[in-house]
Amino acid sequence: MSNLGTIATDRRTLLAGGAAAALFTPGLALAASGDLPAIRKAAEAGYAASVKRIQDWIALPSIAAENLDMEKGADYMAALAKDAGFQHVEKVATEGAPGVFATLDVGAKRWMGIYFMYDVKQYDPAEWSSPPLEARIVDKPGFGKVIVGRGAVNQKGPQAAFLAGLHAIHAAGKTSPVNLVLICEGEEEIGSPHFRQIVTKPHILAALKKCEGVIIPAGWQSPSDGGVTVNLGAKGIVELELVASGAKWGRGPKTDIHSSEKARVDSPAWRLVQALTTLVTPDGNNPAIDNYFEKVRPLTPREKELIALAGKQLSEADAKKALGVEHFIDDLPWEKTLERLASQPTVNIEGLVSGYTGPGGKTVLPGRAVAKMDLRLVPNMTAEDSVAKLRAHLDKRGFADIEVNVSGGYDPTETDENSRLIKAELATYKRNKVPTTIYPRLAGSWPGAVFTSAPVSLPAGQFGLGHGSGAHAPNEYYVIESSNPKVQGLVGSTMSYVDFLYEIAAAK
């Protein structure tokens, strides 16, 4: 979840008040089936094994950006799926890292899709309070017992909680209430560049087509009230580097030269700055790429209604505190900031790198300057079209030499509020007295468009109880034993997936 991260978590963090999440209350279908007591007992009995499953998985980090242990990671993922009862488990080759496709066909009426990733973000052990691959169990005040490690919440913890549900069902001598399709990639953290190659393999596509939808397990309960946001989609994203260089430009130096030469030699760094300036309005807050808004679909009345509702539930003061900002842009009213978050495409600088970047200065005229950028996209923009517009914009202004190196991205994704998937999510949360905010569009991004757009064309979204945080950051954690009655630990999270599967099986 390279681009979901803080947003969803932080937004929920901000939920004001709301009812407390009580003890876990199983869905009618689960309760009615009589399966509940046995499954819960099995989940509790399997707790130690479930914890160890997370820890062992964290010990094997697959990092796509470094091409580290990708085959091993896929093999491990496949073994986890087999172990959880999937009958058909298949490693799927791509032009990049392999994926995994698995099915569990119990002859149920309905099929459900599950999306996993086995890769994790890079980490610097020096920044961690405990070694990021040791997955130590630590007491975290206010949260309870947590696993600290790279991938703890993003995504191995929640994914392992889902698998623990299947183990518990099996251990209780029961059968999954729905058939399952597990679809897994190892390049989520680099923008899923080959994920479409996996889902469009004919037999995989055929399996997916049978599903009600696809969920990605999530551990995003708010520590303040246990609440969860149900996003009806997410913005798309393009990650790219803009590169100005003497080598491509044919002017300026090809390497860093002595800065005194600026008197007579062109500067790729200045060129990058000049090009960047044209991409946004002078306040830096609105895209100014030619025709960038051409395909933007305005918010619907229902989306505005949902945002207005969310605005009442969420606290502006808490949001500012969580983000560490004193003002939103233009000092907009709270609800307007929520509208922009859902509806505004962005052109963001993630990083700037040129010349000398160490402490103090160094008298060089750099031969190369790079802006790391992300573009956030709303319906009906597409990643491909947005990159083409950026390219055309630069070309038109004489910046044809500035490279646009796209490293990854996906289109915006949308899922119907009235789909069985969303209804089952809401029903499960409601029954468990989890405060829920429906938000039209996650401002972050995830490869959901691979599922929601053709040819797969399914509802897709995050689901899950439980809590963790620190995706991409040091000391990433996932709660396994919650000291907060509003937030579920590992067993509660496990049971939320079980409940959801029963709900999907029984839902109208």
Add this chain to the structure above:
Amino acid sequence: MSNLGTIATDRRTLLAGGAAAALFTPGLALAASGDLPAIRKAAEAGYAASVKRIQDWIALPSIAAENLDMEKGADYMAALAKDAGFQHVEKVATEGAPGVFATLDVGAKRWMGIYFMYDVKQYDPAEWSSPPLEARIVDKPGFGKVIVGRGAVNQKGPQAAFLAGLHAIHAAGKTSPVNLVLICEGEEEIGSPHFRQIVTKPHILAALKKCEGVIIPAGWQSPSDGGVTVNLGAKGIVELELVASGAKWGRGPKTDIHSSEKARVDSPAWRLVQALTTLVTPDGNNPAIDNYFEKVRPLTPREKELIALAGKQLSEADAKKALGVEHFIDDLPWEKTLERLASQPTVNIEGLVSGYTGPGGKTVLPGRAVAKMDLRLVPNMTAEDSVAKLRAHLDKRGFADIEVNVSGGYDPTETDENSRLIKAELATYKRNKVPTTIYPRLAGSWPGAVFTSAPVSLPAGQFGLGHGSGAHAPNEYYVIESSNPKVQGLVGSTMSYVDFLYEIAAAK
């Protein structure tokens, strides 16, 4: 010589043809004194000790930017001075790293000032072919035996060659033809922020005031023809960081936050880009800071004449090749580029740093963005006034929150072509058949203004035969045994200083 580096070397590299430097020919004064054979013999006999002196010195790197071994470096410098015969040697405390002041009073008629630095630039051993502190002796094809190490040419090699001259004079049983004032600092590589505190101490200033001028030892003979450029001054410089941050701005985040928040949160990185854009013309080639050119003195007819002469001596094609550029700005004619190099103040980006700077991308909205800049100044601009103009320019445009953090700098420096110092340099070079180009102003910078401006007010400039390169870069080297008959090795370099001192003593 943080800012002299490539310019001077490269410019000389480009000298077309010219007479070959023959065997070392001592000045009339030196030859007439009858001291020559004995001193040369002593310099040759001391070769091994001189080489070891450079190597031992390199083994102790003092790095002002990291406050590394500054006291040790000053103590070492003081010991070197004592060892070379200076009678009074004194460590001089400043608000930063200490300097060293030493005098050698032999009762001669004239005094000469020598400027040393004991600090070196940072280095990354991983980038070096041999460990940068081991100062290994390596065969460098086309050059001969060279010492490879940090500080080899910048400045320990040439400085040690000067000291070797004093050792040789002493070993030959002779006496220095002039009295000497050695003035040394340890913060040259960070812009000499406390050097004025040293030279303005009353007894040091009084000693300097007796001198004919101040030289900084240099090893800048061109490998192509052994030629040397005599610069009649140098541009000034200000090194600074422009910093845009949420913390100072009061808008945007104080740390890096998730990039999806760009939809509603201001971006310090975009703010920096917008501010930068205003500092130069759209092509990035001319300063656009308000009133920046107010105090600029145009080139004099004599300066233009010298540049025209240099333009005929120097090869445009070779210059482009050495710099790795295909075009100069605006495709200006060669002589115009030399005029700009001498006369044009600059606003240069040394480096850009913001947010995520590693491989690939990371979806953050950075809380801080930094542009490392240098401003090059020509007479009669001053560092202080230029910074004030930059500040006023930013303030006027609403960028009062953008920090201007000056790390160092000095004013431009000028030395009269008719001073005894320059005349003695030219005479020494000429006698040794070293092709010489007189250039009005080095485009690089050095703290010469500390000497040329009040209260010291002396002629000052680089002098020396010998060759090295790679200042600030990996594999910095200094030639100790030259395989190129046009270029002097360590003994030849040593003798050039001896000859120069005799020349100063005898000059009219």
